[in-house]
Amino acid sequence: MKYFKYSAGPLISIILSLIIGAIFIILIGQDPAEVYVKMFTDTLGNSYGIGQVLFKATPLILTGLSVAFAFRAGLFNIGAEGQMTVGAFASAWAGFTFTSMPWIVLIPLCIISGFLAGAFWAAIAGYLKARFGSHEVINTIMLNFIAMALVSYLVNNIYLVPATIHTPEISPNAVLLRFDVITGMFKGSPFNLSFVIAAAVCIIIYYVIRKTPFGYRINTLGYNINAAEYAGMNVKRLTVYAMAIAGGLAGLAGLNFVNGYKHYFELGFSENAGYVGIAVALIARNNPFAIIIIAVFFGVLEYGGLTVNTLVPKEIVTILQGIIILLIITITKYFDKKFKLAKA
Amino acid sequence: MTNHLAVEMKGITKTFGDLRANDSVDIKITKGTIHAIIGENGAGKSTLMNILYGMYHPDSGTIYINGNEAVIHSPADAIKLGIGMVHQHFMLVNTLTVLENIILGDEVTGALNTIDKRRSRQKVKQILNNFDINIGLEEITGTLSIGTQQKIEIIKLLYRNAEILILDEPTAVLTPQETDELFKTLKVLKAEGKTILLITHKLNEVLGISEFITVLRNGKVTGNTETKDTDKDQLAGMILGGSFESIKRKQNSPAEEFILEIIGVSVRSDKGLPAVKDLSFEVHRGEIIGIAGVEGNGQHELIEAICGLRDYSGSFILNGKPADKDLPVAHIPANRHKHGIVMEYNLAENVLLGREGEAEFSTGVSIKEKALRAYTERLIKKYDIRPAEADLLIGGLSGGNQQKVVAAREMSKHTDLIVVSHPTRGLDIKAADFVHSVLLEESAKGKGIILVSSDLGELLKLSDRIAVMFNGKINAMLDSATTNEREIGSYMLGLSGSGGDKG
Incomplete structure (x- = not known):
C-alpha cells in the first residue's frame, strides 16, 4: 500500500500522458x-534496444542523483548540465593526458577527475550561497x-584535433568497456560499464543519505534549516559540501559518453542530460533506487523517439516528455494531499 | 425567539483523519455577551472557531447567525456575516502605518480608484471615538508593542463592521497591564452591543471577564455554564475530566558557586542594532533564573548568544573557565516547530538532532540505529511521550508531546547549563505541569537554568530570581519570593527602574 501511495501519481500521469x-x-x-x-518493442523487445535504453539511462541516473542529493539538502541544483560538462571534459583530459598509465590507475583517475571537476564547479555555487x-x-x-x-574554448582552441570537433582520443587503458565486448549481449549497442558505476553510486548515495551522520545532517538541512542550525550543525559548510557532492555526481555523468562510447570529448555530447536529470529526480522523489527506474523510463522515451522517427517527428516524443513531467508534478501533488504523504 | 442568539452551532462534527476534533458540538452564543471557550490543547476550541470563521468546513452540523442558517465557505463569507477573528499570530504588514493596515483590503476609494486617505482616516477615527480606543494612526506598525498591534487587529474587525469578534488566546503574549487594557476595550465593545468569543486557557481571566463559558474536552462539550455559577475548581474538573493537582514550587535553593557568569555581554539584532547592551549576571548551581520582558527587549538575542547561535562581545564564564563560542548547553527553543524539531522525522530521528556525532549514536561512519532506538524508547518511557512509538513521525504528536520530545532530548544531554525559552507556550495544563516538573528536577540535580517566559505565573512559580529585561538591559533583578506580577509588569514596561537607555 505504501508503495502504491508513492507510485500512484507517477503511474497515472504516465498513462494520462500516453x-x-x-x-x-x-x-x-x-x-x-x-x-x-513499435516504440516499446524496438526499445524493450530485443537486447539491442535494451542496451540502447540503458545507455541513454546511464547519464540520467547520475544527473538525477545529483539533483536529488541537492534536493535532500534543500538546494535546487539547476547546474547538473554544467557540472556534467566540466566533469566529462576532465575525464577526457585525464584519459588523453596520462596515456602511459595502466588501466587500473587510469580508469580511477578518470573517474576521480570527473567527480572533482563537477564537485569544484558546484561548490562555487554552494560557496556563493553560503557566504x-x-x-x-x-x-x-x-x-x-x-x-x-x-569547455568550448578549451576544445576549440587548445585540445582540438584538426578537422574534427573533438579532443584527442583517450588511451585504450581509460576505456570503460561495452557490454557487447564483455558478454556478447546487447550486440551493437554502446551500453557500457558506466552503468555499473552509476548503479554502484546509487547504492553508495542511498547508504550515505539513510545511514550516516553526514546524510542525517544533509536531510536535516533540507527539511528544516533552522533546526539544523539550532542543533549546532555548520549550515554554511554543509551547504557547500552538499553542492560539491551533487556536482561530483553530475561530473560522473560524462563517463558514459567519453570513456564508454566515443572515447573523446565532443561539444554537444550531453543531449541535455543535466536538465532531464531534474525531471528524473522530481519524479523519483529523490529516492536513489527509484531514480534508476525513472532514468530507464526516460531512456525508453529517448531511444523510443528515435525508433519511431519514420512514423512521427521526434518532437512528438519531446512533447510527450514535457507532458509527463507537467502531469507528474501536478498529479503527484494531488495524491500527496489525498494520502497526506510527507514531503520526499 | 432565537434572535437573541448571535451564533448557534448545532451538531458540529469535524474529523481530521482518525481524529475527531469536534464531535457533535452544540453551542449558543447570546448577542452582546462575552463568551469564553476553554479547554486543553487539542480539545477542539480552535477547530470550532475556525469552522465559524470559514477556515474549515464541518463534516456535519449547521450554523445559525442571528437566527438564520448560514453557510460559511471562507473567511470572506464570515466577514460578510459580521464575523471577525483575531488570530494568535497577527496578520499585519509591519512596514505599513496603522491606518494602512486597518483599511488594507477594504479601502475607501476616490477618483480613479485611488485610496481616499482622508475619508478612510475619518471613518477609522469615528470607530476609535465610538469605542474609546487610543492609537496613533500614522505610526509604523512594526515599531509598536504587541498589545498595540493587537488593538489594530481589533480595529480592523470593527472597520469591517464585525458584530461577532473571535479572539484566539489574545492574552498569551500580553503583559498584565496590557491584558487589563484589552479587557477594558472588550467591555466597551460589549457595551456597544458586540458579541465576543474568547478562546483561552487562563481560568482567572475567564472568570474575570466572561459571562458565559463553554468547556470542550476531546472535541466534546463537557460544560456550559454562566460564569457567575461556577468557580475555578469546577472548571478545571470540566477541562481535565478529573481532579488534577499541580506540582509544588521549587524546593532546592541555589548553591554558592556559579555555573555561568555573563560579563558585559552585548549582542546585535538581525538588523544590526544593539539588542543586548553590556549585560551581566550570574547563574548559580541549582538556580533557575527567570527572564521576563516584553518581547523584543533583547531576550531572544541573549539566548541565541549563550547558545552559540549569534555573535557577541563580552564573555561567558562556564564553571569558572572562560568559554569559547560553543558552550555546552541544553536549549529548549521558543519556537519548537521552527527550531526544535524536524516535522518530517520520526521520534528517534528527532532525538538524534544535534547528537548525531556522539559516539553513543555513531560509529563515525554510520548511525547506530539500534542504540538510538533503545535510547529513544527509554526517553519515551521516562517522559511519558504518547503515542509511545519511536517510528512515528513527530508531526503526529500533540504540541505537548512534541515539547516533551524536545525536553527529553535536551535534558538528556548532560550539560550543566539549560536554556529554556517559553517552554509551555501553547501547552495545556497537564503538559505544562510536566515540563515544569522536569525543570525543577534538573534544577534539584544542581544544573543552572535560564528560563525566558512571557507567562509571569510560570516565572514566579519556577524561578529563584527574575531578571526583567527592558531595552537590552536588566531593568530589575527581583527575588521571586517577594515580587508579584504587577511589579514585574511595571519593570517590563520601563515604568519603574532605570528604564535601560531612555529614548
Whole structure:
C-alpha cells in the first residue's frame, strides 16, 4: 500500500500522458497503437534496444542523483548540465593526458577527475550561497553558461584535433568497456560499464543519505534549516559540501559518453542530460533506487523517439516528455494531499 | 425567539483523519455577551472557531447567525456575516502605518480608484471615538508593542463592521497591564452591543471577564455554564475530566558557586542594532533564573548568544573557565516547530538532532540505529511521550508531546547549563505541569537554568530570581519570593527602574 501511495501519481500521469500523446499522434495522421507498439518493442523487445535504453539511462541516473542529493539538502541544483560538462571534459583530459598509465590507475583517475571537476564547479555555487546568500538557482544557471563557454574554448582552441570537433582520443587503458565486448549481449549497442558505476553510486548515495551522520545532517538541512542550525550543525559548510557532492555526481555523468562510447570529448555530447536529470529526480522523489527506474523510463522515451522517427517527428516524443513531467508534478501533488504523504 | 442568539452551532462534527476534533458540538452564543471557550490543547476550541470563521468546513452540523442558517465557505463569507477573528499570530504588514493596515483590503476609494486617505482616516477615527480606543494612526506598525498591534487587529474587525469578534488566546503574549487594557476595550465593545468569543486557557481571566463559558474536552462539550455559577475548581474538573493537582514550587535553593557568569555581554539584532547592551549576571548551581520582558527587549538575542547561535562581545564564564563560542548547553527553543524539531522525522530521528556525532549514536561512519532506538524508547518511557512509538513521525504528536520530545532530548544531554525559552507556550495544563516538573528536577540535580517566559505565573512559580529585561538591559533583578506580577509588569514596561537607555 505504501508503495502504491508513492507510485500512484507517477503511474497515472504516465498513462494520462500516453493518452494525450495519442491525440497528437492522431492529429498528424498516424495510428497511436502502431507508434506505441513499435516504440516499446524496438526499445524493450530485443537486447539491442535494451542496451540502447540503458545507455541513454546511464547519464540520467547520475544527473538525477545529483539533483536529488541537492534536493535532500534543500538546494535546487539547476547546474547538473554544467557540472556534467566540466566533469566529462576532465575525464577526457585525464584519459588523453596520462596515456602511459595502466588501466587500473587510469580508469580511477578518470573517474576521480570527473567527480572533482563537477564537485569544484558546484561548490562555487554552494560557496556563493553560503557566504553571500545568493540563490543557488541563479548561481548554477550562470555557472552552466560559464562551463559551456570555458569547455568550448578549451576544445576549440587548445585540445582540438584538426578537422574534427573533438579532443584527442583517450588511451585504450581509460576505456570503460561495452557490454557487447564483455558478454556478447546487447550486440551493437554502446551500453557500457558506466552503468555499473552509476548503479554502484546509487547504492553508495542511498547508504550515505539513510545511514550516516553526514546524510542525517544533509536531510536535516533540507527539511528544516533552522533546526539544523539550532542543533549546532555548520549550515554554511554543509551547504557547500552538499553542492560539491551533487556536482561530483553530475561530473560522473560524462563517463558514459567519453570513456564508454566515443572515447573523446565532443561539444554537444550531453543531449541535455543535466536538465532531464531534474525531471528524473522530481519524479523519483529523490529516492536513489527509484531514480534508476525513472532514468530507464526516460531512456525508453529517448531511444523510443528515435525508433519511431519514420512514423512521427521526434518532437512528438519531446512533447510527450514535457507532458509527463507537467502531469507528474501536478498529479503527484494531488495524491500527496489525498494520502497526506510527507514531503520526499 | 432565537434572535437573541448571535451564533448557534448545532451538531458540529469535524474529523481530521482518525481524529475527531469536534464531535457533535452544540453551542449558543447570546448577542452582546462575552463568551469564553476553554479547554486543553487539542480539545477542539480552535477547530470550532475556525469552522465559524470559514477556515474549515464541518463534516456535519449547521450554523445559525442571528437566527438564520448560514453557510460559511471562507473567511470572506464570515466577514460578510459580521464575523471577525483575531488570530494568535497577527496578520499585519509591519512596514505599513496603522491606518494602512486597518483599511488594507477594504479601502475607501476616490477618483480613479485611488485610496481616499482622508475619508478612510475619518471613518477609522469615528470607530476609535465610538469605542474609546487610543492609537496613533500614522505610526509604523512594526515599531509598536504587541498589545498595540493587537488593538489594530481589533480595529480592523470593527472597520469591517464585525458584530461577532473571535479572539484566539489574545492574552498569551500580553503583559498584565496590557491584558487589563484589552479587557477594558472588550467591555466597551460589549457595551456597544458586540458579541465576543474568547478562546483561552487562563481560568482567572475567564472568570474575570466572561459571562458565559463553554468547556470542550476531546472535541466534546463537557460544560456550559454562566460564569457567575461556577468557580475555578469546577472548571478545571470540566477541562481535565478529573481532579488534577499541580506540582509544588521549587524546593532546592541555589548553591554558592556559579555555573555561568555573563560579563558585559552585548549582542546585535538581525538588523544590526544593539539588542543586548553590556549585560551581566550570574547563574548559580541549582538556580533557575527567570527572564521576563516584553518581547523584543533583547531576550531572544541573549539566548541565541549563550547558545552559540549569534555573535557577541563580552564573555561567558562556564564553571569558572572562560568559554569559547560553543558552550555546552541544553536549549529548549521558543519556537519548537521552527527550531526544535524536524516535522518530517520520526521520534528517534528527532532525538538524534544535534547528537548525531556522539559516539553513543555513531560509529563515525554510520548511525547506530539500534542504540538510538533503545535510547529513544527509554526517553519515551521516562517522559511519558504518547503515542509511545519511536517510528512515528513527530508531526503526529500533540504540541505537548512534541515539547516533551524536545525536553527529553535536551535534558538528556548532560550539560550543566539549560536554556529554556517559553517552554509551555501553547501547552495545556497537564503538559505544562510536566515540563515544569522536569525543570525543577534538573534544577534539584544542581544544573543552572535560564528560563525566558512571557507567562509571569510560570516565572514566579519556577524561578529563584527574575531578571526583567527592558531595552537590552536588566531593568530589575527581583527575588521571586517577594515580587508579584504587577511589579514585574511595571519593570517590563520601563515604568519603574532605570528604564535601560531612555529614548
